Amino acid sequence: MRILITGAAGFLGSHLCERFIDEGHYVIGMDNFVTGNIDNLTCLAGNPKFLFIRHDVANFIFVPGEIDAVLHFASPASPNPASPYGYTNLPIQTMKAGALGTHNTLGVARSHNARYLLASTSEIYGDPLEHPQTESYWGHVDPIGVRSVYDEAKRFAEALTMAYHRYHGINTRIARIFNTFGPRMHLDDGRVVPNFIQQALRSEALTIYGDGSQTRSFCYVSDLVEGIYRLLLSEEHNPVNIGNPNEIAILELAETINKMIGNQAEVILKPASRLGDDPQRRRPDITRAKEILGWEPTIPLEEGLKRTIPYFQQKLGLV
């Protein structure tokens, strides 16, 4: 297949480019570098199966030649306002990537009669009132909250994708991606795993916002990529949760990382919720992914951390 992947220089996008090329496909990667990093594509430089186009998906997209599949992964994705890559610091870009970008990439899929996969997110569930979250849960999102620039853009993107499927007959898929971690996350991504790893590597105290009882479920990136790969090859048009249902309290995560890295510094608790609607819990119900895709995560948290820590060691110049 010839596959267009937007957000190709991002954390997930770059891993997807590699995976599809490894499977023998030809990949056209697209990114505008608002949050993407060209370093993430170094391993593909000069690869005859890879073409890179620098372009903002909010503008009309032209790609040369046939396209068999479109994966729309372009968007800021970090909720942390302290990060320069946080979507609350890139509100208009985030909404344009989610709305105009989805409209334009669906247009590519339509004109090429290509299959389409939207990278949606667990954030469409907002601050959920049901646990774990199944795909039938409608979510709990404040439409005018500070996080709505991401949440509502992705909800709109899902609605538009289903509209193109229902009314234009486009062969679409929607992946609701839960917390994922691994090499190639920005040093200052601002999410908890890279934050903790770097603090531990620097022998600093790990900072927790809240009492540490809030939970998250972390999926290692290779598991996520496998789920996306299977979903693209499936014929499932309704949303599918892709994430790791193994829930862990943030305090336990901090202690695990400190132990693995051998960091003696303490954990510091700071006042909760840097953002008004920071969710307390989020955990995917992956029954549908298991049944439809035969997929479930295989990499335990500690194994994923073991594969991730060296990346940050290298980026910090510690090896």
Next chain:
Amino acid sequence: MRILITGAAGFLGSHLCERFIDEGHYVIGMDNFVTGNIDNLTCLAGNPKFLFIRHDVANFIFVPGEIDAVLHFASPASPNPASPYGYTNLPIQTMKAGALGTHNTLGVARSHNARYLLASTSEIYGDPLEHPQTESYWGHVDPIGVRSVYDEAKRFAEALTMAYHRYHGINTRIARIFNTFGPRMHLDDGRVVPNFIQQALRSEALTIYGDGSQTRSFCYVSDLVEGIYRLLLSEEHNPVNIGNPNEIAILELAETINKMIGNQAEVILKPASRLGDDPQRRRPDITRAKEILGWEPTIPLEEGLKRTIPYFQQKLGLV
């Protein structure tokens, strides 16, 4: 003021054009006639205070001269799939008006340093789990349901409007408009008031979907226009419900209309919910509109119906 009103040939848009011209303002009306009707603007033909531009707001908007205010009212708005104007029959146009249209009209407001008013909707509350709905309620919307083409487009439009306010400093307002009725609704709009009036005028039985116990709150159009007018002149940036809190069961509405018109035919109950997520109840809490705008509806339902029925009589050729 020089005011741009999109959706100017629509039910609400045309009444707004008239009102602002009556107040001495200059109005530029814009419509692409997907659901608008040029007949609604007949009374303004040749008026030196009115300029009409035929244009689709999903495309870049250029307007000549200065603009002091933008009111974005362009969108299909009927939920009825049996109506050619129903948004489920115009899914892509509806999503483009809500996302691209809001983006483009906010761009006009930004480039002209104009105040901006978004026509949002009670549908952002979806099938609400709280009654009555206050502006702080986050809503209950299925992001991939058939109605999501409207609901999610408007939620996105609100989020984008707040983002332009917060990050570009645009002087924005958001009106959450509840059920409104009056002259200039399409004969085949598909919503319950025009349906019932026409059935009664034709001496046909009035059709109710469900047992008739589902409630709605109906605001007469002149009250709505007054609320929008005051909101535009206010400095309130958070959403404000504009609607009539007077809740009425659909069965009672049918009987009221039959009585007023003198229709002897019966009421027919048909299976409930033509759409999976048709809300059972919706009623605005207008505390904020009262406090901030000093506004509340003044036209009782029967008085509004008395003013509306002659319009449909004329359209049906019965007078």
